[in-house]
Amino acid sequence: MIEALIENVRGIGRRTIDRVWRMGVAAHFFVLVFLHSGPSFRRFHLIIREIFSAGVLSLIIILVSGLFVGMVLGLQGYETLQTYGAEESLGVLVSLSLVRELGPVVAALLFASRAGSAITAEIGLMKATEQIAAMEMMAVDPIARVVAPRFWGAVISMPLLAALFSAMGVLGGYLVGVVLIGVDAGSFWSQMQAAVDFKEDVLNGVIKSVVFGVAITIIALFEGYDAPPTAEGVSRATTRTVVTSSLAILGLDFVLTAFMFRGV
């Protein structure tokens, strides 16, 4: 009885130590990526290649989702605002919710599942097929050659994708609100411009998306680099990437929002 209890407590302790140890390794990995970023900037085509696979290939899902999220916001917002006779504020509702929250967060969630999982699977497979060990044998630093370009490629892509998401969303809201339902176009845009502040809203949204980009990419890279070199290990690491980075995005979003929009 006592023995079983002690064994349980020991299990909790072991798991805690494992988690903390893993976080330490991840932080060390993060610092290493920064320290080894120099060569990838000198060979910028490596980063361009990664911007292509992380950013350009995510364009379609981001643009289409942005458009539909904006259109749904337009419909739902109109339904509610109409009750108060304030349907001219539709532009404000659509643009503020997109620029402040939905743009960065939903784009980051899509990015995590579209590009983050691809990064993890790619690096995990490279490790499983011993390509990374081969690089080390040839005295090529795998962090500088494989990891750092992917990091910067994804970090550069993320804010651009979030901005495109928000812009498409506003256009979607315009399509539904003004073109379809018939809210006055002048007050739609003018109320939006009066309410949305560049520094307070747009810039903070961009900052959010940069932070999310760093978080997603470092999680994806670390999970891939740390994955057991088996088929099962890579598949688990990919799943963990999506789950962990989605949770990280939502948690970070709360913290950032609490700092940015406190009492403004």
Add this chain to the structure above:
Amino acid sequence: MQRATLDLWVGIFVVAGIVAVLFLALKVGNLGGFDNSETYEIRASFQNIGGLKARAPVKSAGVVVGRVAEIGFDSKSYEASVTLKLDARYPFPRDSSASIMTSGLLGEQYISLDAGGEEKMLVNGDTLKITQGAVVLENLIGQFLYNKNDSQTDSAEPVQ
């Protein structure tokens, strides 16, 4: 994939992203409003500013002519001191008056600037002398109830 095609796609992507940021800044946000044109600042003290916030519009005849730059508290007169940033294209006479209004019944508060008749114009750093603070809805309701109570007792007396 060919290097050139790759570069082209990434170029298109980056340009589209920057265009999206500019769209959010210029068309959705308020960058490129008064911020880059010339302005002059004037001050006004109010007894009560209600829910007025920095960056609220300053309107004259319903047209936005400036924005609230700063809101402070004067600890000598116990009044709110509000700094207004007005567009230099619109000069106002020195005896203009400012009052805090609400757009709609529950809308945002703004400052309404009514031009006076004096020949001299306001210059940077001037203070408005005639101001009227915000109408606080609670006070109004209180007054209304008080008055109503009064008139009821008045009308009740002759009956007795």
